[in-house]
Every structure is written in structure tokens, then in C-alpha cells.
Amino acid sequence: MASETSYVCTLTAEQSDQLKSILENRGWTLDTIQYARWRGKHEKLSVVSYESGKLTVQGKGTADFVQFTLETEVLHEARFGYEKELAQIENPKMFEPHAGIDESGKGDYFGPLVIACAYTDSKTAANLLDAGVADSKTISSDAKMMTLDSIIRKECAGRFALVTVGPEAYNRLYSSFGNLNRLLAWGHAKALEELLSLVPTCPRAISDQFAQTEATVRRALQTRGRQIVLEQHPKAEADVAVAAASILARAEFVRFLKRIGGGIGKVLPKGGGPLVKTMAKELAAEGGYDALEKVAKLHFSITEEALSR
DSSP: OEETTEEEEEOOHHHHHHHHHHHHHTTOEEEOOTTEEEEEEETTEEEEEETTSEEEEEETTHHHHIIIIIIIIIIOSOOTTOHHHHHHHHOGGGGSSEEEEEEEOTTOSBSOEEEEEEEEOHHHHHHHHHHTOOOGGGOOOHHHHHHHHHHHHHHTTTSEEEEEEOHHHHHHHHHHHSSHHHHHHHHHHHHHHHHHHHOTTOOEEEEEOOSSOHHHHHHHOOTGGGGSEEEEETTGGGSHHHHHHHHHHHHHHHHHHHHHHHHTTOOOOSSSSHHHHHHHHHHHHHHHHHHHHTTBOTTSHHHHHHHOO
């Protein structure tokens, strides 16, 4: 998927190594980040090769890099600007009416769990692909995320649903369900039910495949969802409706996290790394368990670490 300042494609391990060698020889700065084989930076351009095979190119000069380096020297085929046409050939079902479901926040200690469901048809899918909509995990900039969120909200106006489970509600639900996968199944089902209240004729829904089976989600559906074709696929974010849902969910997560952080006078970090652990200890020192309960997912091991003396 491409825009003037972003591009996403898939490389083999061999192609990734080849591109890395090219960039090293041309004086790029290379380092590593989580889940990536390598990251390259040059002026205002950033290229990341992920362990999953996904490659992202972002920044000023994206088009030139893709067309004159990536396509010419690694891919040996012209793709830039033709993602929509390729998708229509390789995955024509993506342009049929359907819904995509995805969530954000399940791996973040602070903040909510957000599940989004977005409906697309042939026109919407084409417009979102043209806008550069891709899996939210490939978008490192919150500003870029918010821009795409606005585009999706406009394109899918009246045809998307958000289920936002704040930390306190999340902790109650987690205790009730007993594990994260059952909670996710409930959230996916609830988001789909809300979408079907807006688009009753939606024939099919796609979500990423997590530990619980499709049957678990289906059992959580109510009357509206019982008849829909429900599919779960690994790497479902390759579908534009699922990618749109992933962006809607992540953008809402970011807004919520900022809001509850502001409410306690803190900047709450994302994820579960060292900054998160430091903040958790700080909050625990100030207000103990009660302070964490209002802003964090308590079943994470970080809670026990933060409360230990």
C-alpha cells in the first residue's frame, strides 16, 4: 500500500538482507528495533524490515526510494502506485462488502482495550487503499495515525463501531471472564453487533486469528450476528477493512490514554517496557493498588512488580 510519504510491502528474508546491504553501502544509518530485522534511516526517510516479512517506508522521498531503489534493485517489478490494482487481482474479495474487526491495547499495560469494526465496499476499499491505510502496527507516528483515522471516519461514516473498555471496566471483565481470549471474543462480538445495527445487510466479517476459535466469538454473538459469515485469518490486517479497524482502534486508544493520563497529571507510556514499569512504580508509591486500578490492566505482572517493596 502506498502514498507519497508511506509504503508497505512484503519481502523474503533474502530480499531483506539484500536491501540492508544496499543501504549500508550507501551510507544509511542502520540499527534495530523490537520485532524488526533492521531499521535504516537517511535524511527524512525511514525503512523498517520486520521479522514478519513486512517492510515499511516512511517519510519524504518515499516514492523515489520505492521506485528507484526497492523496485529496481530488489523487487525487480513496478508496484508503487499499483497496490489497488494488484489487490483487485490478488484479493478481489477485499472489494466486496464486508466488515473488518481488530483491537488495540491488549499489549499495553496502561490504558483501555479498544475493539473496532469497520464496513467497506468496493468504493470505500479503493479510497482507503489510495489513502495509504495499512495495519496500525506499521504506523509509528501518532500524527500519521490520527490523519488516517480522520480519513477512515469520513469514508466509513455511519458504518463503523468502537467498543472502548476503560481500565476499571477491563479489570472487572477480566476477573469475570477469567482470561484475555474470552474477553477478546466478547469484545469482537460486541463490536460486530454494533456494526450490524448500523449496516444490517453486512454479509461477512473478518478478524485476526487469536487463541480462541471462531466458534468462541460466534457463541458471544447475539441475534444480529448469528447469520453472518465470520472468518478468522492470520495476518488479517492485509485486508483493508481490518486495517481500517486497526487504525480506528489504535487512534481511540491513544486519545483515551492521553485523556486519563491528563486526569492524573501524568504522561502514561505505551506498551510494557522499562518506561511503563517505572511509571507503574511511581503510581504505586503515590496511591498503591487503587491508583493502578484506575489506569492499568492489573493482570499484567507489572502490577506485582510495582507493588513489591
